[in-house]
Amino acid sequence: MKPTADTRSAYRHFQPITTRWMDNDVYGHVNNVIYYSYFDTVVNTYLIREGVLDIESGDTIGLVIETQCNYFAALSFPDTVVAGLRVARLGNSSVRYEVGLFRNDEDVAAAQGHFVHVYVDRATRRPVPLLPALRDALQALVCEPADANA
Template identity: 45%
Template structure:
């Protein structure tokens, strides 16, 4: 998408949306969420979806989903004490990697406040070599893409 198109994203553009709450310690000295908090919210939304949606224990899988790339574009300030919604969308599903788009929304707003991207690459827990995406994870993400039509 273009920068203008990114700003037009709504919750409806995402495959999975989860509610998150902010904490007092999430604010920085300027009174808005610290940039690192955005990444924590993205990580929690992705892994929570994989755990509950695919029914896997990501800590017990023989494969590890490691973050190979991440980034975030900030459009609007967010702050404590407000609930937020985090949207997760599968952008690309490869053999061993997944690219996600992540939208962060104030709970009472339709406009995206931040747009992140995240690339998980699956590796063998022991050898650290690239491996295919675990079957249960792939099934969940393929269903999400199919449901989007």
């Protein structure tokens, strides 16, 4: 089945991201690899601001093991991208983040996708249970996807 674009109401947290001139490719729109950068930006900014991710010296880090993006409409510089964030699955040591990217004030996603983090010990790279503070911060984002294709 072809995925359908979600609206802003399907997400729990929002963060504006300013596009840059260099985000555009020769076709005049944001290049597909940049969308994954936007995903990383909204997730990691949220975790850092919630005080549950120490990127320099934390004992636990999240490794991406799966990612996907569906594109519905073009984004291009100088658009402002508003990234919507939700958690669709919260496991013992993993989390599935879902992100909708909205162009300026538009209500329907221009793109949406997901990635899965497995949280591991920084030194051993072995999975570890989510710490309580991290689980609490993620629980605040949990919601059901708008449809089965999300």
